[in-house]
Amino acid sequence: MIQQKKLRKTIPLTESQSRRLHELSEFDGLDPLEHSMRAIDEYLRKQNIDIQPPKENEIQAELKNLTAESSTSGAFWISGTVDKYEFSALFLKLPSKSGIDKGKVSKLSIWDPQVLEDSKSFIGACIVNYDRGWDIKPSKIAEPLYNKVKVLLDSSGEQYIKKRRLR
Structure with missing residues (x-):
């Protein structure tokens, strides 16, 4: 077998x-x-389900909120949406060994808010979860969503923090 x-x-x-x-x-x-x-x-x-991963160029992602992390100087929680999912990431001032690809994102969760509401289980609702290491790696279907969020954070994270600080 x-x-x-x-x-x-x-x-x-x-x-x-x-x-x-x-x-x-x-x-x-x-x-x-x-x-x-x-x-x-x-x-x-x-x-008879034919699930196809979404195409990255068709995925909408947006940064929505910024909160300073009180226990880590220069770190911020950034939250947003990616298609029907929500995400939250701990964005560090400097790259870290424990960050995704040794970068500035130390924690990242992408979850389905409807599943969270129905199940009351955060981990059960997550399609991706990274907390200084992979808890839930992106599946083939979740990978384009993860890539969109990762690119958005890598390219816009620091500008978003600077912009929000000026307000």
Whole structure:
């Protein structure tokens, strides 16, 4: 059997579901995990979902708010939107070893506000999360959104901070 990639999220089965899964496995001799994977694959095939990543030139991103980080001199929280998602980033005065690509962005979260509202789970709503290291790396679908935010922060972050300071 092919070694499956381990996922971070788990789906708990009810006692009845677990019992039926084991009964089915005893009946045909297949591993319960194999049955689960087949059921998931069949479900996804039936969904007929063709998800395409957005094109970067069609993505709208905007910086919205700036807040000084009280615990770190010269650091600012910058928030904004990227398409239907929201983001927040800790932008440092100087590049850092712990920053993304050893740059000035030390923390970055991109999340779906609707999922956050429905689930009340910030991490569950995140499509990207970097906190001095990757917690949730951008998927193929999230990568263009992440790239748009990263370029926006790298190219406009310092100007945005200077502009807001002058007000």
